[in-house]
Amino acid sequence: MSTSVFAAAAAALFPPLTGHRSPPASRVPVIFRRRIGSKSRLFTSSSPSLPILPAAAMATDGVAPAASDAGSKKKLLIFDSEEELAVSLAKYTAELSEKFAAERGAFTAVLSGGSLIQALRKLTEPPYLNSVDWSKWHVFWVDERVVPKDHEDSNYKLAFDGFLSKLPIPPGQVYAINDALSAEGAADDYETCLKQLVKNGVVAMSAATGFPRFDLQLLGMGPDGHIASLFPGHPLVNEKERWVTYIKDSPKPPPERITFTFPVINSSAYVAMVVTGAGKAAAVQKALSEKQASSDLLPVEMAVLQDGEFTWFTDKEAVSMLQNK
Numbered sequence: 001m002s003t004s005v006f007a008a009a010a011a012a013l014f015p016p017l018t019g020h021r022s023p024p025a026s027r028v029p030v031i032f033r034r035r036i037g038s039k040s041r042l043f044t045s046s047s048p049s050l051p052i053l054p055a056a057a058m059a060t061d062g063v064a065p066a067a068s069d070a071g072s073k074k075k076l077l078i079f080d081s082e083e084e085l086a087v088s089l090a091k092y093t094a095e096l097s098e099k100f101a102a103e104r105g106a107f108t109a110v111l112s113g114g115s116l117i118q119a120l121r122k123l124t125e126p127p128y129l130n131s132v133d134w135s136k137w138h139v140f141w142v143d144e145r146v147v148p149k150d151h152e153d154s155n156y157k158l159a160f161d162g163f164l165s166k167l168p169i170p171p172g173q174v175y176a177i178n179d180a181l182s183a184e185g186a187a188d189d190y191e192t193c194l195k196q197l198v199k200n201g202v203v204a205m206s207a208a209t210g211f212p213r214f215d216l217q218l219l220g221m222g223p224d225g226h227i228a229s230l231f232p233g234h235p236l237v238n239e240k241e242r243w244v245t246y247i248k249d250s251p252k253p254p255p256e257r258i259t260f261t262f263p264v265i266n267s268s269a270y271v272a273m274v275v276t277g278a279g280k281a282a283a284v285q286k287a288l289s290e291k292q293a294s295s296d297l298l299p300v301e302m303a304v305l306q307d308g309e310f311t312w313f314t315d316k317e318a319v320s321m322l323q324n325k
């Protein structure tokens, strides 16, 4: 891949790698930029109290290798095209699959629905089709619509048709919701399933939060800043106890859904937030620039990992409203 990568840090949000900082008063990210490649740009940050990623931890082709588990880190990758994003997302996911398969004998991958599934298409092609150890994969959904599995609105169907049906993942390791149950029943059932998988060691537990710690959550974001089925202004965004909950009045159809809660999303080891297109630029701009009062946070802004690495995979259109790109 003929790739250029720029490493950069937005001083307000992303502390620079070598100590350059914009004045604290500035709410507009000032970009510190260092050329390390050619077509995508990489912004990294960690919270001020946490170690800043060394340049060596950055990608040579737009993808950051698996990081250590210490602290919470944020990265912003900007690709010239969705095609390049898809290539990098496949490499990133394959590397994490290898890391966790070696470390714990299993790789727990959480999928969203929506545009994410199309962005995962490169994993279904060589070299990944043959090089990834698919037998180690355990697949979950961050949210699901309460519809039959063969319904056009089903996130399972979307993932099966576009991704899972092309991969040799053991069917018993693909954890779809029980579509014979009500929304309440399906959420309870999925939570019970997760608890069992924690007990038998397939899903890790976060010692820090007491919630399950998935290896990688591959998430999308709606134009309104929703992630999973956690919508702006909906009380579900404040759920603190449940692992999986349900919604019956989703503003985006269909209305009945089940969803992971923020404590589960935020306990992940890695999150890839995959966001493309100009229609999402306003939400990206809000999430990645000036911080608002906490009552005004979009769901995507509430995705803050306790101890993990959060990487935005974006294209130029999605970041078109950010300043100093």
Ligand SMILES: O=C1O[C@H](COP(=O)(O)O)[C@@H](O)[C@H](O)[C@H]1O
Binding pocket: 112, 113, 114, 115, 116, 143, 144, 155, 219, 220, 221, 222, 223, 226, 227, 228, 229, 252
């Ligand atoms: O309804 C949903 O929407 C979001 C975003 O979808 P996208 O097509 O705009 O990427 C998705 O992440 C979620 O899983 C899905 O249920």
